[in-house]
Amino acid sequence: CATILAACTFGTASAADLTIGFSQIGSESGWRAAETTLTKQEAEKRGIDLKFADAQQKQENQIKALRSFIAQGVDAILIAPVVATGWDEVLTEAKDAEIPVILLDRTVDSKDDLYLTAVTSDLVHEGSVAGKWLVDATAGKACNVVELQGTTGSSPAIDRKKGFEEALKGNDNLKIIRSQTGDFTRTKGKEVMESFLKAEDGGKNICALYAHNDDMAVGAIQAIKEAGLKPGTDILVVSIDAVPDIFQAMAAGEANATVELTPNMAGPALDALDAFLKDGKAPPKWIQTESKLYTQADDPAKVYEEKKGLGY
Numbered sequence: 452c453a454t455i456l457a458a459c460t461f462g463t464a465s466a467a468d469l470t471i472g473f474s475q476i477g478s479e480s481g482w483r484a485a486e487t488t489l490t491k492q493e494a495e496k497r498g499i500d501l502k503f504a505d506a507q508q509k510q511e512n513q514i515k516a517l518r519s520f521i522a523q524g525v526d527a528i529l530i531a532p533v534v535a536t537g538w539d540e541v542l543t544e545a546k547d548a549e550i551p552v553i554l555l556d557r558t559v560d561s562k563d564d565l566y567l568t569a570v571t572s573d574l575v576h577e578g579s580v581a582g583k584w585l586v587d588a589t590a591g592k593a594c595n596v597v598e599l600q601g602t603t604g605s606s607p608a609i610d611r612k613k614g615f616e617e618a619l620k621g622n623d624n625l626k627i628i629r630s631q632t633g634d635f636t637r638t639k640g641k642e643v644m645e646s647f648l649k650a651e652d653g654g655k656n657i658c659a660l661y662a663h664n665d666d667m668a669v670g671a672i673q674a675i676k677e678a679g680l681k682p683g684t685d686i687l688v689v690s691i692d693a694v695p696d697i698f699q700a701m702a703a704g705e706a707n708a709t710v711e712l713t714p715n716m717a718g719p720a721l722d723a724l725d726a727f728l729k730d731g732k733a734p735p736k737w738i739q740t741e742s743k744l745y746t747q748a749d750d751p752a753k754v755y756e757e758k759k760g761l762g763y
């Protein structure tokens with residue numbers, strides 16, 4: 452905190468003097484693990500002392516971690532908030548301690564004066580890109596869709612659902628017949644897809660799967676194959692993240708489309724923090740990362756090779 456005051460007063464702090472607390476959700480998906488790897492690399496590059504806390508998907512562990520960072524007097528806090536609500540009190544404590552907080556990859560319902568900036572994709576847009584792909588792919592043909600939602604109450608689960616449903620509006624051939632959380636994990640994604648298949652005549656009644664992340668899609672692909680159906684043809688598969696394994700599935704014809712989410716949220720976050728600490732230049736409240744659609748037409752085998760090394 453002393454460093455911060457000096458920085459705010461004299462603009463002297465350089466990243467090398469900084470101690471930053473990072474409250475990470477857990478390691479529920481390949482994308483999350485890559486974000487952790489890249490955040491540690493970005494901190495290392497800048498000579499930052501990063502205090503890492505894994506919350507094992509529990510909000511109370513994130514709140515405990517933030518209180519511990521505040522007690523330690525860290526210079527700043529990064530947090531990927533597991534759910535969108537319940538942050539006002541601890542974010543106010545950080546604000547009172549003059550410790551800037553940056554949100555990574557998920558947003559919170561708190562007022563935006565309780566955090567410096569949020570580095571996220573446009574989560575609603577991601578859902579709508581996935582939905583538009585399915586509208587085009589089905590071209591008016593009747594298609595029953597099942598949906599694997601992300602973690603209940605998380606901003607990606609809320610927003611990706613919203614965007615997808617918006618894209619389907621007016622296309623009555625597409626109907627979401629089942630929707631349930633798979634908690635962003637492969638295991639749960641497989642389990643829930645098994646229940647969808649059983650409930651829908653062994654999957655004969657299902658034409659497409661929309662999964663809020665690739666890991667649930669990869670789990671579901673396994674379940675579809677075990678039910679004796681061909682993922683990617685009997686049941687179309689569209690998801691989000693663009694992790695290497697979804698490109699492997701695409702190359703095998705078992706998945707059809709994914710929307711890319713960069714796991715390097717920390718780079719833009721730490722650049723914004725640096726500018727704030729050096730010259731008091733406050734960043735915009737939202738630093739938006741890109742969302743790009745990939746399909747089987749994008750040489751998935753080549754993209755797999757390219758992505759494999761990038762922190763995953």
Ligand code: GZL
Pocket residue numbers: 479480481482483556557571572607635663664665666691692712
């Ligand atoms: C989205 C991010 C999501 C990823 C999942 O911004 O919060 O969390 O899409 C991860 O893979 O679990």
